[in-house]
Amino acid sequence: MTAALRKTFCLTRRVPLQPQAPSWTASWRCAHALASVQKALRLPEKKLQGLLFPFSELEGHLARGVSQANFQLFHPSLEDIARAEALFVPSPKHKIDYYSSAVRMDHAPSINQPEVCFMGRSNVGKSSLIRALFSLAPDVEVRVSKTPGHTKKLNFFTVGKAFTLVDMPGYGHKAPKDFVDMVEPYLTTRANLVRTFLLVDGSVGVQKLDRVAMEMCEELGLPYVIVVTKIDKRSQGTLLANLLQLQEVIQKHTEGCYPQPFLVSSTQFHGIYLLRCFIAHVTGKLHLATSATQSGAERVS
Ligand SMILES: Nc1nc2c(ncn2[C@@H]2O[C@H](COP(=O)(O)OP(=O)(O)OP(=O)(O)O)[C@@H](O)[C@H]2O)c(=O)[nH]1
Numbered sequence: 472m473t474a475a476l477r478k479t480f481c482l483t484r485r486v487p488l489q490p491q492a493p494s495w496t497a498s499w500r501c502a503h504a505l506a507s508v509q510k511a512l513r514l515p516e517k518k519l520q521g522l523l524f525p526f527s528e529l530e531g532h533l534a535r536g537v538s539q540a541n542f543q544l545f546h547p548s549l550e551d552i553a554r555a556e557a558l559f560v561p562s563p564k565h566k567i568d569y570y571s572s573a574v575r576m577d578h579a580p581s582i583n584q585p586e587v588c589f590m591g592r593s594n595v596g597k598s599s600l601i602r603a604l605f606s607l608a609p610d611v612e613v614r615v616s617k618t619p620g621h622t623k624k625l626n627f628f629t630v631g632k633a634f635t636l637v638d639m640p641g642y643g644h645k646a647p648k649d650f651v652d653m654v655e656p657y658l659t660t661r662a663n664l665v666r667t668f669l670l671v672d673g674s675v676g677v678q679k680l681d682r683v684a685m686e687m688c689e690e691l692g693l694p695y696v697i698v699v700t701k702i703d704k705r706s707q708g709t710l711l712a713n714l715l716q717l718q719e720v721i722q723k724h725t726e727g728c729y730p731q732p733f734l735v736s737s738t739q740f741h742g743i744y745l746l747r748c749f750i751a752h753v754t755g756k757l758h759l760a761t762s763a764t765q766s767g768a769e770r771v772s
């Protein structure tokens with residue numbers, strides 16, 4: 472990473488590392504009512520479509536002539552989504568669990584399976600997203616907090632022998648002071664890292680630090696995907712404006728970024744089923760059944 476990027480990432484209050492403040496850690500013994508797509512199927516069609524493909528709720532607001540194609544490249548069938556979901560259901564032979572944490576690469580576990588990581592500004596919703604993805608495994612404890620800078624380490628979660636999800640500390644406000652030293656070696660040396668998910672807060676749009684993170688992914692040559700979080704928090708008009716701004720950045724300034732941003736609400740479950748399917752696909756655990764879907768998805772293989 473260049474010195475300038477390093478400096479920008481570290482523009483944060485240099486607070487000494489505190490013992491982690493007590494947080495809300497109650498495990499969800501009961502899965503959320505919408506944790507499974509099977510439950511969502513009982514909803515009215517329009518609501519279901521909004522949960523499955525959140526962009527469908529916005530497309531009617533798009534001006535004529537604005538292409539929607541890049542918002543719907545990855546458009547799997549319901550059958551694919553259901554098959555992907557099965558990977559997120561724990562069983563005695565397919566355990567989904569927290570594995571370990573690391574602050575340095577020599578502490579990182581050697582797990583011989585594809586890995587995806589979640590990065591983004593502090594408080595953008597990384598841990599909440601992982602918790603929503605794991606909502607069918609309610610005993611997995613993923614800590615979230617209203618206080619920025621909560622996640623201090625790289626936290627590894629294994630999904631059986633299929634793949635690993637990594638929750639990362641956030642950058643920016645109250646980032647751990649060793650953020651760059653922790654994250655950069657991980658991103659550059661982790662051989663089994665197949666995709667980086669870069670989270671951007673949909674309620675505020677792309678911020679300067681998000682652009683820095685995108686530049687870093689470009690500089691490191693990482694294949695990465697933008698996930699737009701907290702889409703439940705703002706009006707559809709504001710969200711669409713933020714999305715179009717993001718789309719322009721992706722088109723004009725990136726090469727390694729997948730053209731389609733994934734929209735999610737971890738509280739309302741929008742986009743969670745689609746993201747599970749995408750993760751299953753990029754880790755090679757799901758071969759999409761429909762050719763229409765593959766035409767978009769091949770671009771990420
Ligand atoms: N309304 C809404 N709030 C959300 C959503 N996702 C996360 N939040 C809230 O945002 C806050 C931060 O969430 P976290 O998941 O802890 O964020 P993080 O990116 O892991 O933060 P750090 O670990 O500090 O870097 C919490 O108060 C969450 O409840 C969402 O989709 N919608």
Ligand SMILES: [Mg+2]
Binds near residue numbers: 598614638641
């Ligand atoms: Mg966190």
